[in-house]
Amino acid sequence: ADDMGLGKTVQLISYLLHMKEQEAEAEASGAPVARRQTEPAGWPSLIICPTSVLGNWQKELQRFAPSLNVMLHYGSRRLDAGYFYGAASQADVVLTSYATAALDQELLKQFTWAAVCLDEAQNIKNAGTKQSAAVRSFPALHRIALTGTPIENRLSELWSIYDFITPGYLGTPKGFQDRFANAIEKERNAEKTADLQRLVKPFMLRRKKKDPAIQLDLPDKNEMKTYINLTAEQAALYDQNVNSLLERMQKLEGIERKGAILAALTSLKQLCDHPMLLTKEALPEPEAGGVLNTSALIERSAKLERLLAMVRELREENERCLIFTQYVGMGKMLQAVLQQELQEPVLYLNGSTPKSTRDRMIERFQAPALPAGEADAASGYQPSDQPNVFILSLKAGGVGLNLTAANHVFHFDRWWNPAVENQATDRAYRMGQTRDVQVHKFISLGTLEEKIDEMLESKQQLSDDVISGSEGWITELSTDALKDLFTLRREWVG
Known part of the structure; x- marks a missing residue:
């Protein structure tokens, strides 16, 4: 559970190499086959990771452990049962995604794996x-979970990861809730917190970037909040949505009330980004000569205007950036506007980007900058082809990727969860980074973005204490509390 960027991947690869060495030593010494009942020799290890980092794992295994025979089990060309067993028995590592593991559960549980290793183990929270x-359900001699965030929102997620690595160790879900979660999350009971720490510590390797013993000498990460006014159009639409919600709150209850609040949350968050996300307007078609009328888009969103100004500034200094947004429509708009305004390629990675395209994007972005006038011999790229701005959806690009070519990170909209936001920031702020990383968090003044940002500061405490729900807690607020949270502060209207 080391912080992101501290080398969980390379630690696991070292472990897999160690197991291969042990197997070779056992064979050389003529150890009897019976020994293989307790040793991991003879079976491959299975690594399960999010689709977005399959390519990253392939690259890292190739780089740090070229002696390991790696088999990729993913996509339409993956082997069926008849061929799978023969190929897997010759491999040291089988690499697959969570989605494929669920699809091919019956096939994969036929093996007793040397180790089942989960990367970004919060996927089973x-x-x-x-x-x-x-x-x-996959039998294994060893079980390993890698995650920089063993707790994202609630303690039940920690229980779920521990129930994978040591089934039953923390009891039943209900027993764990009664014994620990209620006392720690609701009452902040220090004694129960210490008890849980004692239980989880023997199985958890955890280091933080700021631990004095690590002495990584990483550059600084400077986080700053960029506060932005709404435009008059955004403010009018914001008021309209809040009034409509509060009116409905008088009539709704139970699951319908919760659903209406969550829908309103999404609408208001999108509105803080750009009115077109709410009105569902399509991006305008480019005019003659392929030129997009960006000014009409920019003037409707102060966030977009501010982002463009900041990106222009950092590009003048020849610096590079990552931009995170959770909305596909916003990502597409950012890509179109920035490409037009900067006159350079802008990458955009989201959940529907194919793996091969993702890998190519990451490779291009991480490639060293080319001197003016020189083309890259291998790819034929010109300096003008070098992407310096990378837009990513938080879910697809917030974990597992190494993007240290960037030293600026923008959170265009907020994922109201400090652990998830920090993971995304750590795409750039990790080992290999040689410059200070500037993190810019955009907040629309007077809106729920500003009010929830204040709550985020206190929410961080739960995760820090033990190693509470996500947006669900908002649905439990009274109508008066909701009114206070959502209502626009008039003094900030643009």
């Missing part, structure tokens, strides 16, 4: 999901 049940 909900024990009841299909993919969580699938990975728990």
Whole structure:
């Protein structure tokens, strides 16, 4: 559970190499086959990771452990049962995604794996999901979970990861809730917190970037909040949405009330980004000569205007950036506007980007900058082809990627969860980074973005204490509390 960027990947690769060395030593010494009942020799290890980092794992295994025979089990060309067993028995590592593991559960659980290793293990934080049940069903001599955030929102997520690595160790879900979660999350009970720490510590390797013993000498990460006014159009639409919600709150209850609040949250967050996300307007078509009328888009969103100004400034200094947004429509708009305004390629990675395209994007972005006038011999790229701005959806690009070519990170809209935001920031702020990293968090003044940002500061405490829900807690607020949270502060209207 080391912080992001401290080398969990390379630690696991070292472990896999160590197991291969042990197997070779056992064979050389003529150890009897019976020994293989307790040693991991003879079976491959299975690494399960998010689709977005399959390419990253392939690259890192090739780089740090070229002696390991790696088999990729993913996509339409993956082997069916008849061929799979023969190929897997010759491999040291089988690499697959969570989605594929769930699809091919019956096939994968036929093996007793040397180790089942989960990367970004928070993917099984909900024990009841299909993919969580699938990975728990795979027999293994060793079980390993890698995550920089063992707790994202609530303690039940920690229980779920521990129930994968040591089933039953923290008791049943209900027993854990009664014994620890309620006392720690609701009452901040120090004694129960210490008890849980004692239980989880023997199985958890955890280092933080700022631990004095690490002495990584990483450059600084400077976080700053960029506050932005709404335009008059945004403010009018904001008021309209809030009034409509509060009116409905008088009539709705139970699950309908919660659903209406969550829908309103999404609408208001999108509205703080750009009115077109709410009105569902399509991006305008380019005019003659392929030129997009960006001024009409920019003037409707102060956030977009501010982002463009800041990106222009850092590009003048020849610096590079990552921009995170959770909305596909916003990502497409940012890409179109920035490409037009900067006159250079802008990359955009989201959940529907194919793996091969993702890998190519990352490779291009991480490539050293080319001197003016020189083309890259291998790819034929010109300096003008070098992407310096990378837009990523938080879900697809917030974990597992190494993007240290950037030293600026923008959170265009907020994912109201400090752990998830920090993971995204750590795409750039990790080992290999040689410059200070500037983190810019955009907040629309007077809106729920500003009010929830204040709450985020206190929410960080839960994760720090033990190693509470996500947006669900907002649905439990009274109508008066909701009114206070959502209502626009008039003094900030543009």
